Amino acid sequence: MRKLFLLFFGVLSIILSAQDGSVDLNFNTGVGPNGYNIMAMGLQTDGKIIVAGDFTSYDGVARKGIARLNSDGGIDQTFNPGSGIVGRILNLIIQQDGKIIITGDFTQFNNIQKNYIARLNVDGTLDTSFNIAGSGPSNAVYSIAQQIDGRILIAGDFGSYNGISRGRVTRLNSDGTLDQTFDSGIGSNNYLNSVVLQYDGKVLIGGYTSTYNNISRRTIARLNSDGSLDTSFNPIGSGGNIPIYTMTVQPDGKVIICGGFTSFNNVETGGIARLNTDGSLDTTFVKNNSASANSAIVLPNGKILTNGNFYSTSKFHRLKADGSIDKLFDTGGEVRRMILQPDGKILVCGYFNSFNGISKKQIVRINGEDLLSVSDIEKENIQIYPNPVKDILNIKSDETISDYEIYSLDGRKLTTGNKINDSKIDVSHLTKGNYLLKVKTKEKEQTTKFIKE
Template sequence: MVSNTVGGMATSGVFNVTIQSTSAPVVLQPPTNVNVFLYTGGTIINERVTYSSFYPVTVQWLSNNIVLSGQTLSNLTLGFTSLQDFNLSVALSNQVGVTTSAVARISITYGPGTRDTNFVSTNTISGSVTTLAALPNGGVLAGGTFTAWGASNRNYLVEMATNGAVTPWLAHTNGLNGQVNKIQRLADGKILVGGNFNNLGTTLHYGGLLRLNADGSLDETFQAGSPNASRYIDHNVTTFAIRPSDGAIAVAGTFTNVAGQLQRALALLDSNGVFQTSFRPSLSNSVFQTYPFGLQTLAFQADGKLLVGGNFGMVGSVGRTNLARLNSDGSLDTAFNVVTIGSGVGVSSLVVQPDGAICLAGSFYAIAAPAAATIVTRNYFARVRADGTLDAVTLPPVNLGGVLARQPGGNLLYGGTGFQRLLTNDTVDPFWPGNGFGTPSGGAVVAMDFAPDGSLWIGGTFNSVGGNSQWRVARLSMDSPAPLVAPSLGQIIFSAGNFRFRLPTTAQRSYRVEFKNALTDPTWQTQQSFTGDGNDRDVTVTLPGNTPRAFFRIAAD
């Protein structure tokens, strides 16, 4: 605008004035720290940087301050196959100067289902692995049909360290003299062993069930492992299950006598191995002893009822096809009738979810649940509700037979000649590596157990995992659940003889409040159980009976 003394004024047009920047690029959003899983085929990360600059900018990404060749865009896609953490940054330069972003830490762990290369098993094993038990020291017990493990003489039972080396455990004996079908580590550290044997080394004990001390010696206090004919089981034990409430043991096999009394195929022992005569299932039909089928899998429900699976057509005089549920006295639960249709081992594995739903695997191709309903296709896996009605969830076919395991946190694993993981939202995990178990030899996963650190032990007939040589036993990395957060003493309220506290929970994780009247008691008893929903839960604990004191703990699966 221009004016003079006469009072005239003129206004020009509007124009922009640009003040040029003299600074280097400014980082607005640097790359971020990430935790990523490494899978067998590698993995990919995506990072981004945003910035401002008056002048054109040259972008260069750096890994551990070393230039990443060809990575010159603001958006970075980087693939890698190495299990090694690294630092990621980006250098931005213009004609004024260079700015380097803050460092982002890229932390890498094995993805769920990938083989832990630190554990190497020998490739000279004389048989297969049928059962596993994880140990608190990071090692594992394996049982099966083998009589040698590499250069070590190990008859049917072997302990391996975290790197796969055979330990001296059981070296003081000649091992067992017959196949091991199932092993389980108990809460007190002892090992329960079932199979087709009758001695440990030179120690005659008879029957197909014994209990070992943590050092591998025979636990002579366990009644069913006694050489006394009035106590032992007279033949092969195929499988067993532990009742969580009191440690009682349901035992299935091809036996006809227990503790000198007629008891075919299925029996109940207390936690010390004493035969429980009050449990009398009607299983006299010989179909329950048809080798190698009969009863193959057992699972207790939270209410104490027992699920039995295998290859059979009758329970006493009542028709039941491959799956039945028994009451606490061994009588048939007539309200539960699920029919599996197929051949071979009809039901080979059972898992009971915290909500009472029952997952079953086997060689079936269809299910009728309840029996009067329409037959529905289900290839080798099905889930039924507690009342026996069929659930809608399905899995891609894995193999004839198979084994199930529920991961802490709720995911379900199904192993066979392939491998699947069913997530808690009932979808199949798309990242789970589901094959590579040595198909030329018909390799399969037939046993699973979770290690204390959350990793997964698998065993079977395989000779490779993910295309890499790995014989009979492998350890797979897993995604661990959130840690169990116990209430502090200041958060526990005592009122009217009850304790109350608030417990943070994880969705789909199962929790138990357990107690002992004395710490010397052999087992923890379950007072209550519930399934987490991701929120805090108010828990009330009551002293049992007239007990003046008790010891409590919180357990989570």
């Protein structure tokens, strides 16, 4: 009996460890990149990973600035960018068709002049149909986001796009040409680090800005879908005392901001804070001891993964939903980006050589908490079908459904609606990928994962 108990305890310890930030030892077992920093990454629907950094080879294979990894972290040699990048890729997104849009401060791709933005085919070659006749942005692009309709938001330090004046933020059509319906006018008076799309189509911008179209907006502003300033967002306030680096929108519409700031609207904060939907500081979010934060993602259970200088020891940490500390991780350097996989595991990249004492160079995958707790699974009484789904998701519940919400895995609310039993939800507008469906009944809320084909 004692042996059986010890065996059970050992297995339980392994399971709990695998759910709580342990390193996935089966990932990235090769030599990895030869540089110092992976600055951007993206996850394909097939589990392969695009990484960009200062490397010139990956697993001993020549790859300058960008590479694709198999789901186990090894180099995918079918993705070949040729001579690669001159400059740096700072951000990237993967489109529904598998093509990759890269942005940064680069000026060439595979010996072809491409200033600050380009699109690659699925095999890593340059997509020459993207903005075919235009000069592109006049300076670096630091952030990018894509709307559900395929149009592309970019922000950075540029003053024009294709020779047309645009004040450091603009929107492109899906082919890379300028979307003339989005006019930022004079725009931001200083460069922007982050652009984020809200579920209602409004646009958040953050960075070194202090005015937008000559109206005071320090470090953060919200724009309407046409590029004009949304004056209902923080109309009075001093903003952050030091610029915002990145932003994340929670499912409830509140905004998590990360940066080097120590106060917001003259209230003392750490380098991560949360704003209410009107832009005011959410004072229920616990002040922490972070000197700075690079980015954050909201987990489906409401907890927050973030990175930066925290308690002077940890570069990567998990917070509770109220901002208080939940868990610290030991990294041998700075963490830059994180991605939540559909299976609950988390990809982490940056400039580090170890994670929790295990040698891992610049990229690691850690085991995450389950997306649904045991109690959620036990109480679940909804059915969705088919799953994966192409156009119409059928939903059936033992209880009357008051409304539903669809979220991306990074916590963005994409769709809302009111439904009753045996209803159908049109998901044809969603891009391919993994989503969370939250259904509300009179008694409770339930969350279920589904895949859009």
